[in-house]
Amino acid sequence: MKTLQAIRGMPDILPVDTESWQWLEQKVRNLVQSYGYQEIRMPILESTHLFARSIGEVTDIVEKEMYTFADRNGDSLTLRPEGTAGCVRAAIQNNLISTPQRLWYQGPMFRHERPQKGRLRQFQQIGLEAFGVATPDADAELIALSARLWRELGVADVVELQLNSIGSLEARATYKAALVEYLSKHQADLDEDSQRRLQTNPLRILDSKNAGTQELLNNAPNLHDFLDDESANDFARLRTLLDSVGVHYKVNPKLVRGLDYYNKTVFEWVTTELGAQGTICAGGRYDGLVAQLGGKTTPGVGFAMGLERVLLLLAAQGITAPRSAPLAFGVGVGEAGEKACFTGIEALRNDLPQHDIRLNTGGGSFKAQMKRADKSGARVALIWGDSEAENDTVTLKFLRDDEPQKTVASALLTQELERISNTM
Template sequence: MSDSLRAVRGMNDMLPAEGALWRQFEAIVRDWLAAYGYQELRTPILEHTALFKRAIGEVTDIVEKEMYTFVDELNGESLTLRPEGTASCVRAAIENNLLFDGGKRLWYMGPMFRHERPQKGRYRQFHQVGIEALGYAGPDLDIEHLLMGARLWKQLGLAGCVTLEINSLGGAESRARHRQKLIEYFEAHRAQLDEDAQRRLYTNPLRILDTKNPAMQDLVSAAPRLMDELDAEARRHFDAVQQGLTDAGIAFKVNPRLVRGLDYYNYTVYEWVTDRLGAQGTVCAGGRYDGLVAQLGGKPTPACGFAMGVERLLALMQEAGTPIASDPLDAYVVNVGEAAARFALQAAERLRDAGLKVALHGGGGSFKSQMKKADASGARFALIIGDDEAQAGEVSVKPLRAGGEQQRVKLDNVTQLLKKG
């Protein structure tokens, strides 16, 4: 049996070959968020467990089954690796009084943690980009968030790969009426409920509608619909969201069974889904959560937001053949000889001062072996320095990706030559 250490199951390394796609995605996302006036917020990956129990709901898969929770041996506190970003964002806004002068548009990017069975598109450490608009009532921010999603899919080359599903959960009174009807309905069909549904029947019957059990789909399809319980205000809100999407030319489907897996949502909820990633079809989800700020100790504050899974979107970009922008080295510096090594170090720094991307060969080796590494690096040029070049203050410049002759020039002229070529 091997004694070599391995990564924790479901927690993956990002290898250098994958870096270009991650950087391209992150650059697009940062520009996209800036275009809508969102400001970055960074929160700790560890929070008090009570935060997620209060925000997400104790009778949810995340809290019941998926959180990485432990007791801090120093002070006995129960701590949890964050399984999602909204609760942490709201906690930070309350604790730091970010809303004292009005609403805030915030965004975050980083790792989340859930103890799930690892599979393609679902990992135990995964990354999310999320946005939260705190302090904004009415449907206009719901519409803005959906327009933002549509714009991002275009920028990522995914416009034809995802579709939008929306629903309304209404307010507390609507959900209370619907909850009672659900309990009565499922009680009458208790024999058809699986173990999860039996457990949720009296604690969170709405979540039964989100079951993935094929044997329960007909039962769920015939269940009372929350849409039928919406009051006039909730209907006006939902109608305005649909009108905003229609005005923008964004196709959508109203899915009355869409409930989301977190308790804090009200009114608008939605998911952007794809059929190209197998079972892991949701790539972005969110909605309105007007009660969460007060629920976590702040003043009553309307709010809405969404989060997207980075790994799923990257997999979708690869599946869709999204072009990946290359970012090659400008030069790879080959050097043989003691004087050459010292001069090569100075030359590489001079070129970096000029804004060029330069890799300096290390570890010795012949000119031939170093030239193979220069070619494998993807650099546009090889800069060749021997002791003769070093003594003369010169560099031999060899094009690696395009035609042209090798030429020997003064170091002062190398920058201009590389930028020109």
């Protein structure tokens, strides 16, 4: 029988790696909650229409990358390719945007792409969405939060903030017409993808990776020349606020992002440490999306970060999560010793619930159990044999510290382990 395998691009996350995931997730969770963000959990399946309306029907995501299927009722459903649309849908449906609201979420997203390092078909994101504030201080605070995260993780020196304003929908439409007029004169010199996008989503040509196309764009109309006054003033104010708290950035007039719902501010945190998949966090403002999806006109701004790429960046910098190890490992020898070990370890778990305390299961010789205790990384092995069971004592063998083996009364064991934990 053929061995069953995970779907390509949807890897398992094994126990050897989950400690790093949990450490990163906790870092982010603590930070976003300190900024007033509350967690929301949305389903991974949504109506396909939600993403077609929000992301845009002529975007690469909707046209080529979504996992879409008809259920038994004939309804078209899609595994979520990003989180903002579902978060907005949930906020509208549950009346969460009647007042300013800060929400964050975490979970898997799905896109049918060619799997490679840093680009998977199932990938994990953390996203933040702030509703109800139209002024650029909301954008600035969100960006400052992300900058603080990079400092806390120790990667601030290897990431760069790229920043742009794409203006109002009306200003962008005027610019789009000017861009199409210019590029149409050079259509034969565009790469294949850009030729296709010229008629469907011309702004995406600005971030083409083709060198020849980028050379043509050097003489193309500049998006900033078409910004409306409000967008230009908001962008200036945003830059002033970022400057005031020392968040460094590079204005990139070709940065447009690949989703139709953005307006005004867009940004990306990028790094050169990960090769082609250098964007680790991205977002922007989407003041029209709530109304577009059936809610009241409500401004919004948010970002999402790819956890796989952040972990790859941490690994590239030699930054690892602190490894946790149990405080103690229980070893039982003989029938009476095994019983005393079991009851003793459970009692310790009652007394010291904040600590990781392990129990040998499956029996084994004393030597084999001690090997397991040492392999676990425990500070001390707690040994119960027939003698300890009879005398209501336990023997402590120190596995990491230069202390002699000792035997103590069972009634003093909790106190002794507290002493050991305080010397960590």
